[in-house]
Amino acid sequence: MEPTRTPSAGKGWKAHLDRLPVLGRLVRLLRARHREIGRQMEVLRRSLVSLAESPMTVTGEILERARRDITTLTDAAEYRGLYRGEEMLYWLHLPGWIGEWAAQNSPRRILDIGSGYGTLSAFASMLTGAQVFCLDSEPQRISEALRAKHRLTVARGNIEQVPIPWTGPMDAVILTEVIEHFNFHPVATMQKIAAHMGRDARLFLSTPDAASWGRVPDGYRSYRDMPPPDPDAATIDLHIYQYTETELRQVLNDSGFVVLRLERAPGRWGFHLNVEAQTAP
Missing domain, CATH: 1.20.5 (Single alpha-helices involved in coiled-coils or other helix-helix interfaces)
Structure with missing residues (x-):
């Protein structure tokens, strides 16, 4: 059945x-x-x-001394109240990399673009004894007392729209939390930076990781869609474009850099890409 x-x-x-x-x-x-x-x-x-x-490291001790100097010599409630507590989360790996590089070289000229309150400027000066140049659209953030103590040469300017005001090659450039603020296509500005660097000079860069942060709402679909630099155009100081690792590597390669190291720092709202790059031979 x-x-x-x-x-x-x-x-x-x-x-x-x-x-x-x-x-x-x-x-x-x-x-x-x-x-x-x-x-x-x-x-x-x-x-x-x-x-x-x-x-417990030499570079860490020097960095903390630089941060104490800014806290003492800068009349900025924003730095003491917020930024001091989180800035290292953005560029955690860079001080150690700068220390390793400086120990094998004798840098004389370092450029800090978007220097902010001068944390890494003062750190680089103390660590290397090099002359440090600072370019920022709000240079008043670096106090006169800090400039005098660490021999910082400071100028006002938007790196996308003005020439770098100092002649002669730089041994290293520090560019932390800046490229995401670019209003224009990044390659032209990064090429300008590379042109002011010596042979085998170093670039130390940090920026939010788009894979963690996501894209800027209502922003460009690709950095390739961004317009060329215009010295007369009005700009806005916000995150304009956040890069993935692949995009950042491509921008640096197209600008004449070779990426030596890339790590992620924890950040506050998401990971940040930390990069050590070298000018192409």
Whole structure:
């Protein structure tokens, strides 16, 4: 006697088969998400180790002295109240890289573009003894007392719209949390920076990681869509374009740089790309 088959059995099995591709995509998505969470946890682990070890290194001790000088010599509630507590999260790896590079070289001229309150400017001066030049659209953030103590030469200017005001090649350029503010196509400005650097000079850069931060709302779909620099155009000081690692590497390559190291710093709202690059030979 044959078993009785219900009409719904075949339909249920077919519905189950129809769901398999969807379930497969979901499994792949979960696996990819799991790998991404693992990668993020590893970034945070390395960052915590770096933060813990920083005070025990020579570069970490010098950096802390520079930060204390700014706190003491700068009348800026914003720095003491907010920025001092989070600035290292943006460019965590750069002081150590600068220290390693300086130990093997004898830098004489360093340019800090977008120098802000002068943390890395003062640090570079103390660490290397080099002459440090600071270019910023709000140079008043670096106090006269800090300039005098660390021999900082400061000028006002938007790097996208004005010539670099000092002649002669720079041994290193520091560019932290700046490129995302560019209003124009980045390659032209980065080429201008490279042209003012000596052979085998170093670029130390940090910027938000678009893979973590996401894109700027209502912003450009690609940095390639950004207009060429215009010295007479009005600009806005906001995040205009946030780069993925691939995009940032492409911009630097097209500008005449070779990326030597790239790591991620934890940031405040998302990861930041930290880069050490060299002018192409």
